[in-house]
Amino acid sequence: MDRKHLRGADVVLLPGARTGRDPARSIKPGPRRLPAGVVAATQRDRLLDGLVRTVAERGYQHATISDICRAAGVTRPVFYELFNGKEDAFLAAHRHGTGVVIRRMAAAFAAESDWCRGIWKALGAMLQLLAGTPAFATMAVIEIEAVGPAGRRERAQLLTRFRSFFAEVPQLPGGVGSKEMVDAVVGGVYSAIYRRIDSGRTEQLLELLPLLSLFCLSPFLGPAEAAERLGVRDWPKRVADW
Structure with missing residues (x-):
């Protein structure tokens, strides 16, 4: 991933962060009515929140x-x-929200010169966003399964975007395929997040940060070096300080 092009984190809220009926987004009729494009964009955002x-x-x-x-x-x-x-409408909300998550992760990743710290920061950005908007986390991670083939395609595309954070992984010894290992790691991270959300503990997602960071790095560096590079021996303090 080219770090030079990942510096600008947006501040767009995830769909579901606000109520669709937020008075601040009410559209008042009359001669000073907002332009049609602004009205349509506001209504679309409200529908995504409502959905x-x-x-x-x-x-x-x-x-x-x-x-x-x-x-x-x-x-x-x-x-x-x-x-x-x-x-x-569901797929539009999913694409918009996951786009926000990926861009926030990319900006956090790019802010670190070290790949290991970049992974830590990117994971932290994702977990923090999902924990702060439980409705979106449930919709995007759990309910995507109910959409059927189109939902599965969206999820597959999302996981492909996650793989880009592993472009700098060290080569594995013994001819083990790095691509296959990255696929396994990305799938494992998604599974851990899924279980936490499905069990009603979305707001506790950030507790997974040290474990998921080690899980991402250990296959490529070994557990001892991964822990040393991340400095996660004092996990409770690290999580609290995030």
Whole structure:
């Protein structure tokens, strides 16, 4: 990953961080009405927030478009002006939110000159974002399975983007394939995050940071060197200081 192009972290909130009916985003009628493009963008953002919160609460299968519109304070005709249906809106929310996560991770990674510390910081940025927006974490990690083939494709594309953080891994001895090892590590990280969210402990995700960091580095450096490079022998203090 080219660190020179990863310096600008955005401050965009994840979908679901706000209520769809947030008064600050109300659209007032009248002669001073906002431009059509601004109105559409605001309504779209509200629908994404409404969808994330509704899906997190009711599950993808049981969330209806009427439920989503009600949560967003937006009418059904407007919904269909912006999205083809529930699946289309779900995938839009997933792509937007995971894009925010990846960009925040990339900026944290790029701020470190050392690959090991970059992995630590990137993982910390991801865990912090998900822990701070539990509705999005549930929607994006758990409910994506209910979407079917389109959801599985989105998840596969997301995991491919995660692999880019391992472009600098050392070559493994004995002809062991680094690519296969990276695939296994990325899958393991996703699985650990999934289990924590599925068990209702999303707000405790940051507790996984030392363990996941070691898990990412140990296959390539060995456990002892990975721990030394990360300085994680005082795990509780490290997590508290993050």
